Each structure stands twice: as structure tokens, then as C-alpha cells.
Amino acid sequence: xxxxxxxxxxxxxxxxxxxxxxxxxxxxxxxxxxxxxxxxxxxxxxxxxxxxxxxxxxxxxxxxxxxxxxxxxxxxxxxxxxxxxxxxxxxxxxxxxxxxxxxxxxxxxxxxxxxxxxxxxxxxxxxxxxxxxxxxxxxxxxxxxxxxxxxxxxxxxxxxxxxxxxxxxxxxxxxxxxxxxxxxxxxxxxxxxxxxxxxxxxxxxxxxxxxxxxxxxxxxxxxxxxxxxxxxxxxxxxxxxxxxxxxxxxxxxxxxxxxxxxxxxxxxxxxxxxxxxxxxxxxxxxxxxxxxxxxxxxxxxxxxxxxxxxxxxxxxxxxxxxxxxxxxxxxxxxxxxxxxxxxxxxxxxxxxxxxxxxxxxxxxxxxxx
Numbered sequence: 001x002x003x004x005x006x007x008x009x010x011x012x013x014x015x016x017x018x019x020x021x022x023x024x025x026x027x028x029x030x031x032x033x034x035x036x037x038x039x040x041x042x043x044x045x046x047x048x049x050x051x052x053x054x055x056x057x058x059x060x061x062x063x064x065x066x067x068x069x070x071x072x073x074x075x076x077x078x079x080x081x082x083x084x085x086x087x088x089x090x091x092x093x094x095x096x097x098x099x100x101x102x103x104x105x106x107x108x109x110x111x112x113x114x115x116x117x118x119x120x121x122x123x124x125x126x127x128x129x130x131x132x133x134x135x136x137x138x139x140x141x142x143x144x145x146x147x148x149x150x151x152x153x154x155x156x157x158x159x160x161x162x163x164x165x166x167x168x169x170x171x172x173x174x175x176x177x178x179x180x181x182x183x184x185x186x187x188x189x190x191x192x193x194x195x196x197x198x199x200x201x202x203x204x205x206x207x208x209x210x211x212x213x214x215x216x217x218x219x220x221x222x223x224x225x226x227x228x229x230x231x232x233x234x235x236x237x238x239x240x241x242x243x244x245x246x247x248x249x250x251x252x253x254x255x256x257x258x259x260x261x262x263x264x265x266x267x268x269x270x271x272x273x274x275x276x277x278x279x280x281x282x283x284x285x286x287x288x289x290x291x292x293x294x295x296x297x298x299x300x301x302x303x304x305x306x307x308x309x310x311x312x313x314x315x316x317x318x319x320x321x322x323x324x325x326x327x328x329x330x331x332x333x334x335x336x337x338x339x340x341x342x343x344x345x346x347x348x349x350x351x352x353x354x355x356x357x358x359x360x361x362x363x364x365x366x367x368x369x
Contacts, residue, residue, distance in 0.1 A: 008214070009079070011297045011304060012287035016280070017073055018307030019064040022344065025317050027063035029340040032321050034059075035330040042266035043168045043249035044184060056332055057258050064265060067125050068276040070310070071197050074129060075204025076212065078136055083213045094138045102368045103133030106311065121188035125179070126314070128192035132201040140205060148206035154199030155273050159248055162267065163205050168249055182266045196268045200277065225285035232278030246270035302348050309351040309358075311369050316354075320346050 030037045036053065038060045040046040054270045078099065085095050107130025115121045139147055158180065166172065166181040177183040177190040211221045239246040240260055248269035252259050261274040291297070298304070306313050320343045328339060 006080050009308070010113035010288075010291070011294075012284060012291045013073055013076065013165075014307035015287050015291075016069060016306065016307070018282050018303035020069045020284075021306045021310055021317075022303070022340075023063045024066045024314070025059065025321075025343055025347075026337070026340045027066070029297065029321060029343060030059060030333075030336045031327055032325055033330055033339050034107050034333055034336040036333065042182065042264050043154075044182065044266065046262075048253065052258055052262075054258065056186050057262070059333060059336075061261055064272070065276045065279055067128075067192070067197070068200050068268070068273060069124070069280045071129060071132065071200040072204035072207075072277060072280060074133065074338070075136065076204075076208035077204075078133070078140070078201075079205050079208030079213050082140070083209075085237075098367075100134055100137050103130045103135075106130035106133065109315070118127070120186075123188070123192060125191045125192050125197075127190075128194050128197035129201075131194040132198040135198060136201060136205060139202060140209075144206045144209040147202050148210075151199045151202035151206060154195060155203070156270060158199070158267075159246060159270055162248075172311050180267065191266055193267055200273065203277070213328045216318045223284040225281040229278045229281030229285065232274045232281065236271050236274040236278060239274070248272075284309050300352065302344070305348065305351055305355065306344075312354050313347060313351055315369075316347055316350055317343060320350075331362065 027168065031039075034056075036056050038052055038056045040050065040052075041060070041064070048298070058190075082095050082099075086092070096353075106126050110123050110126040110130070112119065114124065114126070139150070142150070162180045165176055172181050172183040172185070174188075177188075177193060179195045180193050182193060184189045207221075207224070210216075211224050215221065240263070242254070243252045246269060248264040248267065248271075250262065250264040250269060261273065262268055265272055321339075324339060324343065328335065354366075358364075358369075
């Protein structure tokens, strides 16, 4: 049945979002405290022939799912939220304005706050999310089928266009850095050019609009996700094995599991996107099945809590890790995991208090956070 105006949040979406926030905290704790952290997820960063310690590699690799999942679920949540607001009588103009403002606010956090802290403009995942939200104001008017088709075109064909405009190590004009190609320059850094990540949000929006907001009788969202997930993983194996188009200059250097999983995130290659969104789809399908079998959802569960306060968590976890930095030297991977757990323990009551405040004042500026 379609959602009604009083429909609760879908716990599976919040659970998955909470899981990726925890993994993200691990990755950033590794950035702060792991002396042997691996950061070689691009042809611009990887030295051919380099070998990785398995524990370090997989600690980094398990966090690759974070950004694609967050973009996809953001798109799904936009579709669900817009439908519910229309059911409550809110006009399309107001809905569009709210989404436009929230997108601009999120993008400006990167352009302003984090760039100020970093000492130069640094455009990361918040830039990609915010710009994508702003573009979705207009793209969603095209309808689910058109948005889905455009998303596939961006994800599957982006490498073709990128390689016409960019070669690794060459000069990157600002317009290209903002849209397609990463740039690790001295004056500014763009880790997340907007368009590849926009494709993931568009895919999430099309899924939410077609299979959650207006589900067909014969297809359940779990079935769609499970089928799509295994299909994506099959394509990953085929394209990665061919080691040509879709690998974005990150070629196979052997036949180990690490060689197969070492793919380009900056910018996201086709094999990266297939792998991460495929895994995400399967996990989300399993969580939806789990939700359907649970009679009562514990709303104070930490994973659910972090998922319901994801953007606030993102900002707060940097503050917590920064506060912990004087207390710990950069060291072992074991220490990194322990510090991550400590940070999550500290973040739990903070995020819970924020969620309570936001729910008490639903029309305050906190709705943008």
C-alpha cells in the first residue's frame, strides 16, 4: 500500500544509514589515529605494484559503501518525504523550496565550514550531496522512468565522457573538477565531483518513487533490491574481469581478492558503483525483511539513532574525534577500532538529545540538519 500522511519512518532505511555512519566514523578515526592507514582509492593516489596489508586494506574497503549508500538513501528519502508532505497538504512550491534550501545548506557546510578548517576549499561528500539535492528539485519533475534512465546513463556512461576530457595527472579546470574529475591541487581539493554521485541519488529517488511511494502489486521493494543487488554484483565481476572500460585506470594487478576489490572511488568507477550499490541493495533488502518480522522497533537503538540523525552525526563526530586527538598518538589499527568505539559511546547521548530537540521543534532550522 502507498504511504499515508502519518506513515512512520522506514526503520530499515534508518538502520542502514546508521550502519554506514558507524563505518564512516571508523574511516575517519583511522584518518586521525591510524599510522598505517591506506588511502589509495584512485589512479591519482595509487602507486602501481604497491601491496597492502589485509587488515588495513579491508578496514578501508568496508567503508567504501558509505557514500554510495548515503546518496542512494538520500534520494529514496526525498521521494518518500515529498509524497508524505503532499498528503499533508503542502504545495509543490513549498516542498521544492525546502529541498533547495536544505541542499544549499549542506553544500555550504563543505564550501564554508570544512574549507575554513582545512585552510583551503575542500569539496567532499557534503558538497556532492547538497548539489545533488538542489538538482533533484528539477530532475524529479521528469518522472521516475526518465530519472532512472538518466541515472543509468550517468553511472554507465560517465567514464566515457570523463576520459574524453581528462587524463590522470593532467590539469583539471575548475568546471571539470566540480562536475566529473577529482583534483588534489594546492589551491583547492575536490574529492567528490558532483555528477557521478548525482547519478546515485537519482537512482535512489527513482527506486523510492516507483517501489515505495507507488509500489506495483506484484513487486515488493525487498524483491526489487535483492534482484538488482545480485545483478549489479554479477556485472561487477564481468566488467572487473575484463579489466577494460568501467575500471577507470585502476587495472587488475593480480588475481587476489584485494586486487579485485581495489577499485577507484575518486572518481567512482563503474565497477566501484556496481559493487557498492549491489552490496547496499542486498543489505537493505535483508533489513526490510527483518523489519517486517519485528513487532516493536526500539527507537533508542544506537544504530537507528545514528541513522535518524545522520547529518548531525557527521558534524558531531568530527568534533568528538578532534577533541580526542590530544589524548592519543597515531598508532595501531587496534587502537583505531578502540577509539572509534569510544567516539560512538560519546556520540550516542549527544545524538539522542539532538533528535529529541529536533522532534520537539519540527519547523525550526534544525529540519535542515
